[in-house]
Amino acid sequence: MLISMSYHGSCVMIKGTLYLIPSILAEGVIENVIPAGTLEIIRGLQYFIVEEIRTARRFLIKAGISSPINDLTFFIFNEHSVETGLEHFFSPAFEGHSIGVLSEAGVPCVADPGALIVRKAHDLEIRVVPLTGPSSILLSLMASGFNGQNFAFIGYLPSEKNDRNKRIREVEQKMIIQDQTQIFIETPYRNLQLFDAIVSVCNPETMLCLATNITGDEENIVSKPIRVWKTRKPDIHKKNTIFLLYHG
């Protein structure tokens, strides 16, 4: 294992590590989706950078955190945070303590703003260690049957109707020209609106995969051409869903 060191006068201090901690995607047995090695590292930590404290505490209790929950230190970083002044998050690392970054669901720094934290860690020469766990984007790509040798995750599409339809056309074009699977998401209560837009705009032979409740009891992953989706309404309303497009 690599050791990062910082020099304070004549004393050599071993810096803590920044661990990127995956969280669960759905209720259920945590050991089904988080490796024992990841759980062991989580249990030994006392400092966390989190999106929301309540969710983080619930997850850490489920993961069997060793320290009493009230002894843990939480720093909050989410979409409302500013990029400046992140240094103070890292003061525990300079005192030799490791820090965990936790996302609301799935792996941190993918489909969330956590990358800014990691970028700062690299600037400060703090070692960054990503831990294995479930990612709905990666799991849905695996299970879609679409091109996994060339793919893009593009986040959210615009919510305004005309902009969204225009963007769907662009995405479908990119899919064809670059032979690239296109992956995107929507706020769950708008899933059906996005579905309707895709079905009305895309070529009937374009393939659409809807991956819902990944790793949950009601996991459902279906890949069909648009012409088939035109005849059936998927059960995705207010359910976490990944949308994937690829050519037929």
Added chain:
Amino acid sequence: MLISMSYHGSCVMIKGTLYLIPSILAEGVIENVIPAGTLEIIRGLQYFIVEEIRTARRFLIKAGISSPINDLTFFIFNEHSVETGLEHFFSPAFEGHSIGVLSEAGVPCVADPGALIVRKAHDLEIRVVPLTGPSSILLSLMASGFNGQNFAFIGYLPSEKNDRNKRIREVEQKMIIQDQTQIFIETPYRNLQLFDAIVSVCNPETMLCLATNITGDEENIVSKPIRVWKTRKPDIHKKNTIFLLYHG
């Protein structure tokens, strides 16, 4: 849990499931990167679609497979396989047996040809379940500090010098215009050639992350601007490395 059924005359047969099984990326304790739930499913399987039998056997023994290794059935599917005639891989599923798809390293159907298997499973209405495990692409993206809200994995770049330089320029342009992290790989013995090309072609302020030996003892993940990389040669020769580009 959903149950897929097929009708053979008057008898209802419950179809097996196609499990997508992640493998390890580096030597070490398997429980560190594969969740207990994934291991439990692997141990109960008897039918596998694999890239190479020797690697698959070694992994399955390490995972603690329940059946004697000689009683397992392996179907081979790799880059030399043809797309037609995949149906026979699925005959165990129609007899009620589940089947595991195994990659050489990491998760199947990402950066390998396994997607064709999954596509066929969807055509045959066989349930596809992706299992959680380590992906060097996803782990390196998390740890890069680069944009995780918009990213593309584009596989290999051309190996011929002029084509490669042209492609690097295109990739850098796409990174800027689409604000999209660009992720790619190279055959390990050509890593340094690709590194030299990137450093000579890209803007000095463009950020390059090199993520080497992910999850291994010598894991090393470094994000620096090109101008800094110009002054240091990375230790990536013949080592599994993910290349990531993003703007400064």
